[in-house]
Amino acid sequence: MTDTDAAAPHNGPENTARLTARIADLMPGVRADLEALTAIPSVSLDSFDQTQVDRSAEAVAELLRAEGLSVEIVREGGRPAVIGHLPAPDGAPTVLLYAHHDVQPPGDEKDWDSPPFEPVERGGRLYGRGAADDKAGVMAHIAAIRAHDGRPPVGVTVFVEGEEEVGSDSLATILERHGDRLRADAIVLADSTNWDIGTPALTTTLRGMIRVVVSVRTLDHSVHSGMYGGPVPDAITALVRLLASLHDDKGTVAVKGLRGGTASDLGYDEARLRLESGLLDGVQVIGSGDLLSDLWTRPAITTIGIDAPSVDTASNTLAASARAKVSMRIAPDEDPREAYRLLQEHLREHTPWGAQLEVTLDDEGAGFSADASGPVQDQARAAFRDAWDGTEPVDIGVGGSIPFVAAFAERFPEAAILVTGVEDPDTRAHGANESLHLGEFERVCRAEAFLLDRLGRMGS
Incomplete structure (x- = not known):
């Protein structure tokens, strides 16, 4: 890319007006295609029907072929990914859309x-699993x-991947x-979020993760809790005490040696955190008190699952073993392997x-x-301003992990990387009632x- 001033490549308001009108005309068809994709239950977890992931890949491939792209579905030991290509005009750059x-x-x-795979609109939002994460990302590319x-x-x-939600195991090979x-x-x-309804964002930092x-x-077999309870420890209580050691009394991560950073101040307060997270009245906010740093640039530890006898089936025994995820x-900027070593060390000591x-x-x-x-980032921010009617975009971090971003950065170090998204604070990605704000989705497509x-006017 040439180091060109952000305003220079654009041809004034006429291109913006033309593309705005074109996107508005296209949105009914884009939405219909999005709903059809959302209706396919393409859950990539092994315990679900993987023929639906194949079906989803075929549907994406057909959408791309309809726009004139040469398309191939590739597998490298994992779920199907779709690669479509349109060659660059002479002297123009190439853009990869993920x-x-x-x-x-x-x-x-x-x-x-409403049923998760029967997309339905309520209050200007489209509800359904994958309606936002990330089939709206697919359709934003197609709309553009x-x-x-x-x-x-x-x-x-x-490039439309088929196994992001299960760790992108074959991405390195692809x-x-x-x-x-x-x-x-x-x-x-396109797999991130915007700052708020009406405020676009570029994601510039992502936390890594260890699971x-x-x-x-504690025992070679479970025993009667009345006969041996007291001097003999049970595994569940031992596990609970061990998990509790991962945080101090304020809820700050207690594993020593982990890196941390400070996020920019965007005026994010406790009231907004409570509203967006659904934190119950009376439940305290934990951590350092610098909310965006705790959300974006500092470590966090969560127990996401426990294997132990259920309340309904428990007997009066001392459990011999228990485990947690x-x-x-x-x-x-933390090295995942170093973080794993530090976590192991803490667990052994406690x-x-x-x-x-x-x-x-x-x-x-x-x-x-x-x-x-850089010039590409400048063009992205200018495109966001145009799409959001003059609203300045903000740079944000995201506390969730998207490991494939680092993989692309390592494989293509010369490319400018833009992490964008269709989500907003009410999307509830991964949760029940996931939804897409349809007004914001149109702005994403415009942007x-x-x-x-x-980028085409910048030249190669």
């Missing part, structure tokens, strides 16, 4: 106000291509074997009563910290169409 077509499990359908009548002023490669086809001057990764299984044993989010401990690494992912400056226009 999204994923697999989705999270719906959970208990009784928690949903349609806005240019299938002939954008840049080369376009669309990037290795198909990297030449995915190489681009700029990469738009472990912690197993504790623990998720640790780490600072954007295991109570000599209980036998096993810590198994279940998953890991590197964080990401972007260079937020991407504007961005392709601006």
